[in-house]
Amino acid sequence: MCDMHIGSFGLKRKVNEREKERKVKEMDSNGVLMCLLLSAPIIYFLYRQWKREREGQLLPPSAGLELPVIGHMHLMGPLLHHTFHSFSLKHGPLFSVRFGSVPCVVASSPHIAKQLLQTNELAFNCRIETTAVKRLTYEASLAFAPYGEYWRFIKKLSMNQLLGSRSIQGFQHLRAKETRDFLGLLTRQARAHQPVNVTEELLKLTNNVISRMMLGEAEEAREVVRGVTQIFGEFNVSDFIWIFKKLDLQGFGKRIEDLFLKFDTLVERVISKREEMRRNPNPTPQTLNKDYQVRDFLDILLDCVQDHTSDVKINRVHIKALIMDFLTAGTDTTAISTEWALVELMKNPLLLEKAREEIDKVVGKKKVVEECDCQNMPFLQAIVKETFRLHPPVPLVSRRCVADCSVENYVIPENTLLFVNVWSMGRNPNYWDNPLEFRPERFLNINIGEGDSTGLIDVRGQHFQLLPFGSGRRMCPGINLAMQLVPALLAAIIQCFDFHVLDSNGEVLKGNNLVIDVTERPGLTAPRAQDLRCIPIERSNNNQILGF
Numbered sequence: 419m420c421d422m423h424i425g426s427f428g429l430k431r432k433v434n435e436r437e438k439e440r441k442v443k444e445m446d447s448n449g450v451l452m453c454l455l456l457s458a459p460i461i462y463f464l465y466r467q468w469k470r471e472r473e474g475q476l477l478p479p480s481a482g483l484e485l486p487v488i489g490h491m492h493l494m495g496p497l498l499h500h501t502f503h504s505f506s507l508k509h510g511p512l513f514s515v516r517f518g519s520v521p522c523v524v525a526s527s528p529h530i531a532k533q534l535l536q537t538n539e540l541a542f543n544c545r546i547e548t549t550a551v552k553r554l555t556y557e558a559s560l561a562f563a564p565y566g567e568y569w570r571f572i573k574k575l576s577m578n579q580l581l582g583s584r585s586i587q588g589f590q591h592l593r594a595k596e597t598r599d600f601l602g603l604l605t606r607q608a609r610a611h612q613p614v615n616v617t618e619e620l621l622k623l624t625n626n627v628i629s630r631m632m633l634g635e636a637e638e639a640r641e642v643v644r645g646v647t648q649i650f651g652e653f654n655v656s657d658f659i660w661i662f663k664k665l666d667l668q669g670f671g672k673r674i675e676d677l678f679l680k681f682d683t684l685v686e687r688v689i690s691k692r693e694e695m696r697r698n699p700n701p702t703p704q705t706l707n708k709d710y711q712v713r714d715f716l717d718i719l720l721d722c723v724q725d726h727t728s729d730v731k732i733n734r735v736h737i738k739a740l741i742m743d744f745l746t747a748g749t750d751t752t753a754i755s756t757e758w759a760l761v762e763l764m765k766n767p768l769l770l771e772k773a774r775e776e777i778d779k780v781v782g783k784k785k786v787v788e789e790c791d792c793q794n795m796p797f798l799q800a801i802v803k804e805t806f807r808l809h810p811p812v813p814l815v816s817r818r819c820v821a822d823c824s825v826e827n828y829v830i831p832e833n834t835l836l837f838v839n840v841w842s843m844g845r846n847p848n849y850w851d852n853p854l855e856f857r858p859e860r861f862l863n864i865n866i867g868e869g870d871s872t873g874l875i876d877v878r879g880q881h882f883q884l885l886p887f888g889s890g891r892r893m894c895p896g897i898n899l900a901m902q903l904v905p906a907l908l909a910a911i912i913q914c915f916d917f918h919v920l921d922s923n924g925e926v927l928k929g930n931n932l933v934i935d936v937t938e939r940p941g942l943t944a945p946r947a948q949d950l951r952c953i954p955i956e957r958s959n960n961n962q963i964l965g966f
């Protein structure tokens with residue numbers, strides 16, 4: 419019995435041991451499989467590097483540890499241009515990063531930027547298309563359209579019609595009216611000793627200007643605009659990591675749909691109203707509203723819809739896309755520039771005084787400064803340039819490579835994303851003396867013989883150390899409008915007002931506490947993170963100047 423028991427026990431033990439062995443083997447083979455799976459991306463990556471190097475295709479240096487699946491995403495901070503700037507100090511002016519499965523290169527020196535945006539212009543004439551971009555631009559915008567027939571048609575139309583000199587001139591009274599309304603608000607708040615959210619009001623103003631130029635009426639699109647520029651600058655892992663392609667881990671889908679719905683409802687209403695007016699042309703918008711000295715963009719685009727002879731057919735979706743394009747591209751950027759310039763002057767009272775002296779000298783003390791006066795104000799123009807140097811509203815110009823090309827002995831393969839770090843180039847000590855100081859005077863130096871010709875540098879895409887509007891064919895078509903509006907608006911504000919700046923608790927910043935926060939908010943554009951809240955103070959001759 420005992421023997422039998424021992425025998426069956428021995429048998430059981432043997433069976434258990436075999437079972438254990440089988441399990442250990444299974445675990446071993448699972449482990450090997452796991453290891454193979456995990457190391458596959460690394461092996462693939464090393465193989466690709468090896469293959470490229472064997473073929474003599476050297477990629478720009480990598481910006482640190484690249485992990486399987488996510489690439490360099492783990493190294494990115496919230497403000498991409500800051501992260502890229504610190505990488506460039508370590509890895510040089512051209513380096514590569516990988517966002518998930520998407521290869522990118524980052525250029526941080528004017529010399530390299532010129533080779534990419536000018537010498538190899540045709541290879542970098544397209545842009546990235548993320549899920550947010552596709553949905554919110556109806557896949558038909560100008561800013562994100564691939565370089566081709568449609569892009570050429572719309573760019574020409576925009577440059578000749580909406581943003582051409584005739585149109586900008588024709589809408590000048592409209593900008594003057596919006597500026598005057600803004601100054602009126604500041605006056606009322608000053609007299610009531612009440613604060614103004616300058617950030618919000620500047621956005622309202624630029625939104626009204628662009629909206630009236632486009633649609634003939636001021637549409638309240640500020641919220642959508644800020645939402646769109648923010649989401650365009652954020653990383654949606656579904657766009658970059660192929661295994662997450664179908665997942666929406668960060669909740670982007672809902673945000674995109676909310677923005678889309680808000681904008682689509684708004685723009686549908688405006689287009690339908692205009693179509694109705696065009697069907698019953700008596701009275702026409704032109705006769706109804708004195709603001710219509712020049713036809714607005716919506717009218718021009720609706721004419722294009724009816725033009726069946728045109729090679730490029732324009733439909734309602736294109737119109738919506740273009741309205742989205744211009745509102746988002748034009749509103750935030752111009753408001754941000756004006757606010758940064760104002761903040762820099764508040765931080766530098768001596769420069770503020772010098773700017774006011776120039777204004778007084780050119781326009782006297784009896785009228786408010788106008789756009790045409792600003793051409794005669796070199797110091798004001800220098801302030802605007804210096805603002806663009808230190809605070810470019812679009813800190814990274816981004817493009818997509820559509821054909822392999824080589825730069826500085828490196829190869830940039832097709833489908834690589836390019837980021838030109840405009841923010842970093844404005845701070846490059848090889849190109850700028852004391853680059854972190856706000857010194858507009860640098861742009862008044864035109865002593866070519868003595869070596870300093872910084873004064874000759876302009877913002878029109880030919881001087882690669884200063885590229886706030888980008889460069890080449892895809893450069894910003896709104897540059898002329900922006901360069902009229904921003905200096906004149908800034909000049910009018912400082913001509914008429916001083917400001918008590920408030921902190922986040924609503925307390926006035928004084929003396930040593932007068933430190934204005936210059937932290938930026940993440941996104942496609944780089945506005946200040948905190949809204950600028952101030953109590954305006956009327957300057958002594960305000961009554962005379964404004965007549966309020």
Ligand code: HEM
Binds near residue numbers: 752815888890891
């Ligand atoms: C201070 C104001 C502005 C700044 C700093 C600015 C900056 C820029 C930059 C950096 C680009 C990319 C250029 C490139 O890739 O080389 C761009 C493109 C664009 N901007 Fe502006 N912009 C401003 C105002 C405006 C305004 C007022 C409008 C129109 C009302 C506008 C419409 C556009 C459009 C449509 C594009 C896309 C052009 C294309 O892809 O062909 N921008 N802007």
